[in-house]
Amino acid sequence: MALLWTLLVVAVAVAVAPACTRYLGRDAGYPLGVIYLVATAVFLPAAAAVLRGEPVTYSAAWVPDLGVNFALQADGIGVVFTMIALVIGAVVFFYSARYLHDGRHLSFYLVMAAFTLSMVGLVLADDLILLFMAWELTSLASFLLIARSGYGGELASLRTMIITFVGGLTMLAAAVAMIARTGTTSVTEVLAHPVWDEDPTFTTVMAVLVLLAAFTKSAQFPFHVWLPDAMAAATPVSAYLHAAAVVKAGIFLLMRFTPAFHETPVWNYTLIFTGLFTCAMAGWFALQKTDLKKLMAYSTVSQLGLIVATIGVGTGYALAAATLHVIAHALFKSGLFMMVGVIDHAAHTRDMRRLPALRKQMPWSFATVVIGCASMAGIPPLLGFVSKESVFTAMREAPGPEWVGWVALFGAVGASVLTFSYCAKIVFGAFVDGDRDDLVVHEAQPSLLLPAALPILVGVPLALVAGVFDNPVGYAVQAALPDSDHEPHFVLWHGLVLELWLSLAIIAIGVVLIMNRARLRPWAEHDTLNVDGAWVMTRMVRAFSTLGRVLVRTVRADHPTRHVAPQFVMLSLVALAGLPAVMATVGLAPLTPDLGRPIDLMMLVVIVGGVVGMVTADSRLAATVSLSAVGVAVTVQIFSLGAPDVGLTQLLVEALTILMIMLVLQKLPLRFGRAPRYGQSAAAGLAIVTGVAAGLLTWGLTGRRERTPVAQYYLNEGPAETGGDNIVNTILVEFRALDTLGELAVLGMAGVAIIAVLSTIRDADVDPPPEDDRSYVPAPEVPLREPGSTAYRAITESWSNAVPLQLLVRTVTPLLALISAILFLRGHNAPGGGFIAALVGSAIVALVYLSAAKDHAVGPPRLPVYLIAGGVLTAIGAGLYGLAFLGSFLEPQSGYILGYGVGTALIFDVGVYLAVLGLVICAFNLLGAAQDSKEHTRERADQQVEGELPGPMDTVRGERPGRRTTFLASDTPPLRGGGRR
């Protein structure tokens, strides 16, 4: 339980961070740091148990169906990394409380705490899924912490995220493959699985995937580029994440999977040589930098390389050395990062060329940095010296022929010369050299200096009693190499061994270099390569987007021809090639006799006439008339096929559609205009081929079967099952009500989509003045009698023309309402139902709209949206009733009131009715609005969302008016998209 409690205490830090920052501002670092120390104390019993050799585990079922557990486990590795994360985290929080300027810093403290939680979760995870999730969360937190540092951090954070997520993907691939192969998600069981010995190929592939993941996180070549980039983040972030935590996650991963891979040559050699190369390369780059923080970043990359190489050696001694160096590095590097922050605070720059010689003004800082750098450079008697000596010894144990060990050793030594040099450069560049005297600098206040110095200073006594690490490191080694019997024994003084002479040689060369630094610095301080990682990443991103644009050019177009034509071509190909193939191989079933009736032929004649009329018409009005002729013929055909419900629906829809088309046509040019001839013949050719294909398919694939069982069921059982005689209607509202619900949603969404589209376009663009159109013809001057005469009114004013229709509406409306109600109620037993009734109701809307002398919106502005929403909600409510009381969504319940069958199906039909009515009102109000009417289309669209407005809103896409906008009244423009009011 101690493990779970540790995580919970850290989670408390996340939970209280908002409150702490609200009341304490930057001082929130103190309570949060104390919480980390509490977490450490909670963790100590578990750590003590591990150091007694007792495993500490916790497990709770998480996704039992998949065998995934929320499993935690503390072993030697977990203890070391947890302690680093918590203790360094606490120190960094204490430091942040003084480093940050006054202010709330919520995002900093919150994300830092969330990061610690995911880091501790990662190192304690005993389940691959949990481990992967924690791994990704550390990446995300790291991204956020860089991204929050403002404009400079944006691109850097994105590059960091891309690189670390590449590693996340390989980690995911590895985790999934391991789970699939071993059949368990437990890390312990996976690592103990015999597959690692039995299948070298699998082991090698997994090793490569895991080491790629670790390389991206621990900034190994060629993924090292993100770390210097990440220096855009605040200094405490660098001190914690980029020295002690997130970069160590990769090291942790390598150690965690060492039991499986330590005898895989690819693993050993890739780690050793990439690590040493990274170490040397980053050391060289560090030497070139004058910005202290950039220098630190490269030095971190370099030190990580050394650790990676040591892990690659894969022996017990090497892993002990790597673990000790992880500890030592976490201490001195986080301290040094914080000291850079101290210098930055005091001198307001961290560029050596602009820093005065600070040793006089900042003696304490000077002493601390000297100790930290000495530890990094491996000078006795410091912890860094002990660990580096061990690393040298470990290098000689590198697997393979003996020369590999010597190459590794001298690679490490060569890199250490660079390490010594850049350490010296830090000290001399910041504190000794520099002749600037115009800068008044004071020593930092103790509350800032102390937390920064603490990790460095504890390295001094720890080196003298290096033996205290024997036990924890020993258990870490045992966790990484279960079959190793190595018992580490760290001491400061090994005697006059080779490693000591090497250390002395490094120091000697380094001293010579320091003596000649005045001559060497100008030579070193320029970039070897004039490209950096950021440049490469930018180029890659640009190349990919160019490639994407080239690829998409083949398929993108705004006009629809290019999108629809291929589909017709494909349909024709499938039909014309597939049908003969089917006939040749399977053969067609015999046609059912008596498929056609004489009336079909009559309708064919009408339809052919109508289609020819539509295709040849140049006048829009003529084409519309032909369309309505086709529609009526099709309706008759549907009736003749024995589908009264469908026929009624088709007829009513046809009428409404034609009305809406007429509304639209009044705003469009009178004629279609001509198109290029070759395009027309191609279209005609494709049309004929597709038509033939469709006809052949219909002939070949329909009318050749017996009744299906499902049709038999509906016909035989339907009426008894539902209590309704109209089988089609019962299918719609009971048997397949979910289909109808979907259709209802489409219907409603069409209305919402119209409003949405129209309200993204400027008023002047939706309704341009008619003179703007190419085909504009000014109204003809009709010689009329004088204004006021009857003839004049009849031509120029429409109200008198509308009077007959208004009279008609008065008498017809109640009649239509009655018919609508009857159709609605009888729908279950006779042709009718929600749709048909709603379409009749819509006819009332159409009549009311058309009978007005001028365009005038029907109903209150927001009525359509409410109707659509109400309809969908009613239908869903009827469905939920079924779910709650009858056990299945949309399951109908029927009863009888006054002899009428009433049930949830009827309520569902009410929903259908409302939604259809909403769409129709929405369409009439929007399509009818015109330039010369009082309200423009855009204003109508906005009103459907906002309610009554005094005029069109002059807003464009991306601006948000907000609820009940006051834009027009107060002249305050609405906020930009995404802004909060």
Add this chain to the structure above:
Amino acid sequence: MTWVIPITIGVLVAGAVYLMLQRGMVRIIFGLALLAHAANLILLSAGVSAWRGEPLGDRLDLETAADPLPQAFVLTAIVIAFAITVFMLALAVIGHNDDTKRMPETGEFHDR
């Protein structure tokens, strides 16, 4: 007479394809309407046009009753086609110009 409805469907599809390959949005909408008619008739003939009795419980003749399932599908399809038509009509009217190759001014960039 078995070939009549297939020919009707073929004519409707041919007209639909021709119109949908035109530039003007209104003609495309008309094409879509014809295509919807054709699709509905195909669905109904999938219910075998030899049986044309109305599937109403109180006058049901199991020998001649039409298949109710395609009818339910077609009813749904008609309403959805209606919704799409209305939506496209709204698009056609923007800028008082329904030419899909020469886009109306909307403040956006267009690739041809």
